[in-house]
Amino acid sequence: MENQPKKQQVPRQKMPEQDPKQRRHNFNEVPLGFSEETAKLEASRCLQCKKPQCVAGCPVEVNIPAFIGLIKKGDYAGAANKIKETNALPAVCGRVCPQEDQCEKNCILTKKGESVGIGRLERFAADYARCHGEISLPQLPPPTGKKVAVVGSGPAGLTCAGDLAKMGHSVTLFEALHLPGGVLVYGIPEFRLPKAIVASEVDYLLKIGVKLEVDCIVGRTRTVDDLFEDGYSAIFLGVGAGLPKFMNIPGENLLGVYSANEYLTRINLMKAYQFPEADTPIIKGKNVIVVGGGNVAMDSVRNALRLGAEKACIVYRRSLEEMPARKEEVHHAEQEGVQFDLLCNPTRVIGNDKGFVSGIEIQKMELGAPDASGRRSPVPIKGSEYVIPADTVVMSLGTNAQPLIAATTKNLGLNKWGYIIADENTGATSKPGVYAGGDIVTGSATVILAMGAGKKAARAMNEYLKTI
Secondary structure, eight states: OTTSOOOOOSOOOOOOBOOHHHHTTOOSOSBOOOOHHHHHHHHTTOOOOSSOHHHHTOTTOOOHHHHHHHHHTTOHHHHHHHHHTTOSOHHHHHHHSOGGGTTGGGOGGGGTSOOOOHHHHHHHHHHHHHHTTOOOOOOOOOOOOOEEEEEOOSHHHHHHHHHHHHTTOEEEEEOSSSSSOTHHHHTSOTTTSOHHHHHHHHHHHHHTTOEEEOSOOBTTTBOHHHHHHTTOSEEEEOOOOOEEOOOOOTTTTSBTEEEHHHHHHHHHHTTGGGTTTSOOSSOOOSEEEEEOOSHHHHHHHHHHHHTTOSEEEEEESSOGGGOOSOHHHHHHHHHHTOEEEESEEEEEEEEOTTSBEEEEEEEEEEEEEEOTTSSEEEEEOTTOOEEEEOSEEEEOOOEEOOOHHHHHOTTOOBOTTSOBOOOTTTOBOSSTTEEEOSHHHHSSOOHHHHHHHHHHHHHHHHHHHTTO
């Protein structure tokens, strides 16, 4: 019976990884991927449920049993093309999507053991097809004659653009920076998501007809209304939430204090990940403190190690149990030698007579009652302050809404935090013909949720375009 999982004969297959002592000194990928033999073995664990709950947990509606079944048969390129039917970025999702909280969480095998390694199999299929040149392009419908603008080439924008192109619309992606990919290239480190992988996924979209304009800041170079005047019939806003947050404590203006946004962007877009072959204007600190406990904080502190830090430390005001970062990322950081100062919160940044960071004052915390997020609230312990040395401090405290679009677009509804108000199911905003999705609507979230928003918006925009 489907509701009674069969006894698991084959255990969940482990992904081979670089040795922590080696990888902390390089920017190569940490997980090394499945071999064909291991992929087929892992695929054999799938029960091929008639009513697969894993699919219900996937924001981009991948037919998970179908692609895993193809891997089991040895049709790896077929598996990749099956995923591509609904997911424009499988090599990305296989690396950075939190499957443990979505598709894998719903796998029936979790009732008596471990889920199928869906994300690892997705990565395997996508990598196989790319390396063997076996990604086939979809058959496109006749052109509709409708022009659509997608602003922002992050995961939401890429997904929306790809889906609209496959519906026959003429799609142009507008990107403010000089490389497409958004957070996939300026945020996520090379050792988690290589730039070549993102470039390959973007290249696929260009091959199916998506046009790309880089170095174009919509809201500054031209406005949303300008795009309508240029003949675009509908517009999707996937501009992200890139405005950094700070603590507003003394010393945050000292040299050597970065927002995580700036720190990661300098490393990623200015090629510090090729250090020492490529240099970049960033302080390569020996004592690096990263304040925060999310995935971005883990990315920052692990980057610091690779840039030569002798000590790289996470300062987080709650305990390990409340830390929002993926368990895998925390585990990798611990393996690489990152230190964790938990139940601690900075009260001021200390500088030397030249204006550079020399230390940070920390106050110990204890956990009180749960807050609105369900996590226990940190409460300061009076008189517990102490100073730790630091020459670089990275504030990884989340982000606020990118304000340029809102400041230059009339009749666009915003909430009290400055995020765009959009329908959860369609992405429709208060301005006719304008849709939005991803972090500019939800605030900082995951790549896959942004992709899901882009997919929903594309579907709704297609219906809208039929009416005009």
